[in-house]
Amino acid sequence: MNEMYTNRHWVLAERPAGEPDLDCFELTETETHEPTEGEILVETRYLSVDPYMRGRMSEQESYAEPWAVGDPLNGGIVGEVVATESDAYDTGDLVTGEGLWAEYSCLDADDVAPVDPSVAPPEAYLGVLGMPGRTAYFGLLEVGDPSPGETVVVSGAAGAVGSVVGQIAKLNGCHVVGFAGSDEKTTWLTDDLGFDAAINYKSVDDYQAALADAAPGGVDVYYDNVGGPITDAVFTQLNLDATVAVCGQIAYYNAESMPTGPRKLPQLITKRATVEGLLVGDFSNRFGVATEQLSEWVADGTLQHRETVVEGLSNAPEAFLGLFAGDNIGKQVVRVTEES
Amino acid sequence: MNEMYTNRHWVLAERPAGEPDLDCFELTETETHEPTEGEILVETRYLSVDPYMRGRMSEQESYAEPWAVGDPLNGGIVGEVVATESDAYDTGDLVTGEGLWAEYSCLDADDVAPVDPSVAPPEAYLGVLGMPGRTAYFGLLEVGDPSPGETVVVSGAAGAVGSVVGQIAKLNGCHVVGFAGSDEKTTWLTDDLGFDAAINYKSVDDYQAALADAAPGGVDVYYDNVGGPITDAVFTQLNLDATVAVCGQIAYYNAESMPTGPRKLPQLITKRATVEGLLVGDFSNRFGVATEQLSEWVADGTLQHRETVVEGLSNAPEAFLGLFAGDNIGKQVVRVTEES
Numbered sequence: 280m281n282e283m284y285t286n287r288h289w290v291l292a293e294r295p296a297g298e299p300d301l302d303c304f305e306l307t308e309t310e311t312h313e314p315t316e317g318e319i320l321v322e323t324r325y326l327s328v329d330p331y332m333r334g335r336m337s338e339q340e341s342y343a344e345p346w347a348v349g350d351p352l353n354g355g356i357v358g359e360v361v362a363t364e365s366d367a368y369d370t371g372d373l374v375t376g377e378g379l380w381a382e383y384s385c386l387d388a389d390d391v392a393p394v395d396p397s398v399a400p401p402e403a404y405l406g407v408l409g410m411p412g413r414t415a416y417f418g419l420l421e422v423g424d425p426s427p428g429e430t431v432v433v434s435g436a437a438g439a440v441g442s443v444v445g446q447i448a449k450l451n452g453c454h455v456v457g458f459a460g461s462d463e464k465t466t467w468l469t470d471d472l473g474f475d476a477a478i479n480y481k482s483v484d485d486y487q488a489a490l491a492d493a494a495p496g497g498v499d500v501y502y503d504n505v506g507g508p509i510t511d512a513v514f515t516q517l518n519l520d521a522t523v524a525v526c527g528q529i530a531y532y533n534a535e536s537m538p539t540g541p542r543k544l545p546q547l548i549t550k551r552a553t554v555e556g557l558l559v560g561d562f563s564n565r566f567g568v569a570t571e572q573l574s575e576w577v578a579d580g581t582l583q584h585r586e587t588v589v590e591g592l593s594n595a596p597e598a599f600l601g602l603f604a605g606d607n608i609g610k611q612v613v614r615v616t617e618e619s
Numbered sequence: 620m621n622e623m624y625t626n627r628h629w630v631l632a633e634r635p636a637g638e639p640d641l642d643c644f645e646l647t648e649t650e651t652h653e654p655t656e657g658e659i660l661v662e663t664r665y666l667s668v669d670p671y672m673r674g675r676m677s678e679q680e681s682y683a684e685p686w687a688v689g690d691p692l693n694g695g696i697v698g699e700v701v702a703t704e705s706d707a708y709d710t711g712d713l714v715t716g717e718g719l720w721a722e723y724s725c726l727d728a729d730d731v732a733p734v735d736p737s738v739a740p741p742e743a744y745l746g747v748l749g750m751p752g753r754t755a756y757f758g759l760l761e762v763g764d765p766s767p768g769e770t771v772v773v774s775g776a777a778g779a780v781g782s783v784v785g786q787i788a789k790l791n792g793c794h795v796v797g798f799a800g801s802d803e804k805t806t807w808l809t810d811d812l813g814f815d816a817a818i819n820y821k822s823v824d825d826y827q828a829a830l831a832d833a834a835p836g837g838v839d840v841y842y843d844n845v846g847g848p849i850t851d852a853v854f855t856q857l858n859l860d861a862t863v864a865v866c867g868q869i870a871y872y873n874a875e876s877m878p879t880g881p882r883k884l885p886q887l888i889t890k891r892a893t894v895e896g897l898l899v900g901d902f903s904n905r906f907g908v909a910t911e912q913l914s915e916w917v918a919d920g921t922l923q924h925r926e927t928v929v930e931g932l933s934n935a936p937e938a939f940l941g942l943f944a945g946d947n948i949g950k951q952v953v954r955v956t957e958e959s
Contacts, residue, residue: 538882547896554894556887
């Protein structure tokens with residue numbers, strides 16, 4: 280292809296101290312390089328904003344490499360192939376992979392996967408059929424590993440990961456309780472997703488008492504996306520041999536220093552409980568299994584999903600910041616259009 | 620037997636609020652009942668005081684049943700059979716089991732085990748060859764499960780459990796670092812027990828820096844007996860796929876309320892670490908294996924052990940309270956003699 284594309288893309292303008300704001304982001308303009316052998320040029324339809332990206336804004340090493348100041352921001356995208364130097368994809372194909380917070384990304388064709396809009400709308404490939412869905416799948420089934428009849432509690436339950444965790448737990452015959460931050464969210468969990476109970480932590484003072492009501496038999500598996508006082512409360516209700524799968528700790532991502540602790544380990548002795556951190560990348564050799572199963576469940580309506588869409592590339596930072604205010608129900612995505 | 624025995628024994632006089640003191644204990648006098656069919660009367664030689672007993676002084680349910688106010692205190696003892704209605708033991712035999720903080724205990728012969736003074740002095744059957752030794756054995760090998768070449772860190776390293784944990788880790792080819800509370804203790808760990816390094820946490824300000832020096836390759840297995848700031852520091856140095864075996868949390872046993880937390884779970888995600896609470900009773904069907912192996916190691920000098928002896932039944936509460944001040948090196952026991 281010979282056409283050149285002007286590409287607007289976001290860079291990290293400065294590192295946040297504590298809570299990030301719009302000053303951390305800058306929208307710049309470059310030209311894309313053309314695809315070379317094996318590459319495709321993808322025009323972004325949707326881009327993903329995820330809580331883990333907060334870690335990449337900080338200097339300290341974590342599981343995801345820090346962004347450098349001035350670096351283009353990247354993450355999951357869904358887009359259309361507009362130029363191809365690969366036999367695997369034709370122009371017009373929809374694909375998903377790791378791309379830029381930009382109008383265009385030039386990607387290695389081996390690093391993307393096809394998107395089938397007959398299974399689910401394209402944006403679902405950033406949520407239930409993307410990284411969050413796989414995180415829920417492996418984190419619950421491989422780390423949490425609940426048995427039928429057991430009680431599973433999930434925090435951040437109305438988020439992209441939590442909403443899938445709870446539904447898979449229900450499919451496995453568990454009693455499922457979710458913590459979420461609005462009545463709209465808790466109603467979605469119980470009425471649409473089939474959770475047995477959901478606690479709006481913003482309207483409840485005593486999390487421990489609320490959980491004891493919702494999970495009178497105690498907690499066998501806790502899938503933790505948040506940390507903080509909700510997790511403190513759940514630890515008090517763990518059953519013997521309980522498992523805590525630590526997937527996210529959004530309560531601390533904007534903390535200026537790492538909180539002291541751990542502080543509830545005595546309960547681990549009493550309950551011989553296990554707390555295990557998980558990262559979806561560790562299961563990458565079995566992503567295909569998860570995607571196939573999740574696609575089947577989505578296609579036949581077994582698994583519900585929801586995406587919260589912010590319009591326009593220019594609003595990507597707001598969409599990201601909204602994650603920490605709990606603005607999203609289900610997966611937060613940004614829709615990128617020509618005029619946006 | 621027809622003789623009656625006057626028995627002095629300790630009871631729980633009142634529950635402590637926070638740190639216990641001598642007012643919590645009262646020495647009373649009763650007569651023992653005579654052994655009936657299958658029972659033996661044991662005259663106490665040594666009784667064990669252990670940090671876990673602090674939990675039994677409190678009302679709230681834990682893994683060990685709370686003592687009621689007015690109840691006789693009980694725990695591990697070593698003693699001599701002075702009357703028997705069992706074929707299994709003759710008078711004069713030394714046995715170990717769960718008895719009273721008293722001069723005499725009437726016990727079911729099925730619930731005690733023989734003490735062989737040719738293997739180790741009788742008091743060692745309350746330490747390296749008793750519950751603490753088995754806790755170290757199963758906790759390290761089954762929960763911590765280190766591989767040769769890995770770095771094992773143990774807190775409370777000069778205690779009854781920690782001193783055995785570190786030596787077994789050395790036998791397994793690990794790099795071993797201990798935290799302890801005096802230069803006498805750290806010298807014992809490095810010079811006599813073969814620890815690679817030991818940190819006197821009372822003379823070091825920056826635990827994290829001290830640990831980074833002592834364990835430059837990071838921490839693969841952390842055997843935690845204490846909790847608190849030492850554990851906070853170790854969490855910052857965990858390697859990928861690290862395991863934390865939570866055996867004790869003495870830093871919190873005298874806390875008036877359970878500390879809030881957990882607070883360092885973000886590090887579990889980064890490191891995909893596992894934190895697991897353990898209780899030696901869960902391994903009871905394999906106690907024989909452990910005792911046999913530990914006895915062999917003690918008999919041939921592979922495993923060093925040390926007991927701190929307080930003289931006299933009347934001083935048992937002081938011995939117990941000394942555990943929280945770190946008075947003991949190795950296993951704290953009380954020697955019970957006729958005149959004491």
